[in-house]
Every structure is written in structure tokens, then in C-alpha cells.
Amino acid sequence: LNKPIGYVSAQPEDNHQPAIVLLTRANQFGESKLHLRPEHLKGLAVTGRLDIDSQGLLLFTQDGRIAKKIIGDHGKVEKEYIVRVVGSLPDEKLQLLRNGLALDGKPLRPARVEWLNRDQLRFVLTEGRKRQIRRMCELVGLKVVGLKRVRIGHLRLGNLPEGKWRFLEPDETRF
Secondary structure, three states: OEEOOOOEOOOOEOOEOEHHHHOOHHHEOOOOOOOOOHHHHOOOEEOOOOOOOOEEEOOEEOOHHHHHHHHOOOOOOOEEEEEEEEOOOOHHHHHHHHOOOEEOOEEOOOOEEEEEEOOEEEEEEOOOOOOHHHHHHHHOOOEEEEEEEEEEOOEEOOOOOOOOEOOOOHHHOOO
């Protein structure tokens, strides 16, 4: 699913709808031999969160093993984000984003962080703590004004329109 801003990832909160409500036949994107049936939604869980102010790739699964590989404490699956920021970032603070910050008293795993242009950074993480990128940026004096997840492992958001979803192809199901 390409989650739009304004939806929460999982549990409804503060009168905001969870992204799963977008998984309807009307929102299915592209040609597929599969059509959404009620049993597809049974036991469906989102693998990783995107906060209400973030957009991009959400992956839903009924397979707990896949979810654990992606979001488990020992997972190594990369998640890639494009982050629009305001503020200046000297090289030493860029290095801190890559390796050297802690959240909630726990060190963060090393991250790949690079400038894409003068106001966008690319983050590649292998963990996903609550509001991690926003909090990391705040620690080095940056304000996040836009955040979009574009990849989970080998799975890319690609040309999936905002608010639309699709079934995974058989070759996309390995994690």
C-alpha cells in the first residue's frame, strides 16, 4: 500500500483511520489475477509503522515469520526513506546520523544517510523505532517536513499511486 498522510499504520487512534481501510477492491492497482476477498483481510498485520505525518510503502502480511524478519529486533531487512528537511547539517552531524546517536538510552544501529539534493536526505535503516528518523534529525538540529518510505528490502514503492495497493508478485514474497 502507498499510505497517504493522515492515516495511521495500524490501530485507529484519535479518530484517525488505520491504513488497512484503504485495502478495498476499488483501491486495487493494476491488473492482477487475484481479486480481494474477505479471507485476504483475516489476520492481516502491517509490517512496520509509518506515523500519521508520513507516507509511502506499507507491507501487510498474514505470515508472522515475514513480519518478524522485517520488524524483529534482530532483523536486517533494509528500509529506505526520502526525507525532506529544513536546517543545516555540518559533516560531523551527518556522521552522527550515520553512526553515533542513541534514542531512549539505546544506541542506534549504523544507518546509511546521504544528501540527494539541498533539502532531501536518503536514509537506509535496518531498524524502526518509533518516529526514529524524525527524532534522529531533531538531535542534529534538522526539522523533518516530509518523510516517505520508498523501499522495504527488495520491494520498491515504484509507480504505485498514493492510496492504492496491490498484491505482491510471486518473486516479491521472499524476505
